[in-house]
Ligand SMILES: NC(=O)C1=CN([C@@H]2O[C@H](COP(=O)(O)OP(=O)(O)OC[C@H]3O[C@@H](n4cnc5c(N)ncnc54)[C@H](OP(=O)(O)O)[C@@H]3O)[C@@H](O)[C@H]2O)C=CC1
């Protein structure tokens with residue numbers, strides 16, 4: 001007789017992915033390495049139809065093959081949420097409230113919520129997991145975040161990658177990490193949900209700073225100092241806003257995430273910053289990109305939170321002044337030089 005545990009292993013895990021951008025596409029590809037069934041919600045009907053017909057996303061990571069035996073695409077969100085165990089959010093944070101506006105607590109009941117988002121909810125200035133918990137009355141132990149140094153473009157190329165899954169209930173993080181482990185990806189679980197999430201948000205702001213200084217002609221020597229000072233700013237912020245005794249900021253879920261975004265050619269935030277450094281206005285830099293730089297929204301929230309705690313964070317301040325205060329990038333970075341060591 002087949003044992004219940006063995007039978008359970010053979011039943012595919014039902015997962016919903018919300019969002020049709022690069023990271024959603026990469027996550028669908030990773031998950032398809034394992035025994036899963038995916039309901040994938042995408043906002044544009046034309047993209048849904050295209051994937052159904054050609055098994056490729058027409059707009060992002062267009063080379064990735066979408067396995068039709070494992071993935072079903074949906075345009076109606078409530079259909080994509082029926083009967084799933086995990087709901088993965090992969091929509092830029094700024095659009096979460098409007099995109100989820102028709103959902104209710106019952107859509108999330110008994111499900112694990114995984115945020116793959118590295119951004120803040122604007123105006124409310126809160127983390128996505130915090131917003132979800134309040135909006136849909138979710139138990140935080142059912143939530144986790146995906147962090148770590150990982151660009152969608154490298155997943156498309158099956159380059160060896162690592163992810164950190166964080167949840168206050170480590171078993172929740174571990175069970176989701178198990179679904180990601182595959183040929184080219186290793187995931188591990190930790191308990192520091194808000195710490196990892198804040199770090200993932202702040203590193204996008206630092207990448208904007210790196211891009212600005214690159215655009216202005218600063219070199220590797222300067223960037224190394226900028227990034228090491230940035231890590232100290234992250235520590236000052238976390239120690240004040242969300243202190244924890246067992247947090248290793250040098251591990252890949254924190255420092256690694258900062259490094260990949262600060263140095264990679266694939267970084268959206270660095271590309272955005274580079275354009276600002278080269279003299280583009282904020283609006284024109286955004287229009288040039290067909291992707292979203294989360295740091296643009298996040299810097300306002302993080303700046304306001306840091307001021308409410310009387311924190312002195314010169315790199316964050318400089319990016320805020322350039323992006324929202326219309327400060328001249330050259331003058332602002334000239335001022336910042338004096339604060340670094
Ligand atoms: N890309 C990566 O390597 C990684 C990304 N992340 C995070 O994943 C999240 C999603 O980013 P990513 O997939 O990169 O996004 P992309 O920049 O690849 O794509 C932008 C996404 O935002 C959607 N969008 C744009 N405008 C709106 C709007 N007004 N309302 C609703 N949706 C909108 C787009 O939909 P449409 O095409 O219909 O316009 C598209 O799905 C972000 O929080 C990011 O930080 C995390 C780790 C890695």
Ligand SMILES: O=C(CO)COP(=O)(O)O
Nearest residue numbers: 118150261266267268269
């Ligand atoms: O968070 C991300 C990768 O870790 C995506 O942001 P970037 O594209 O700016 O790196």
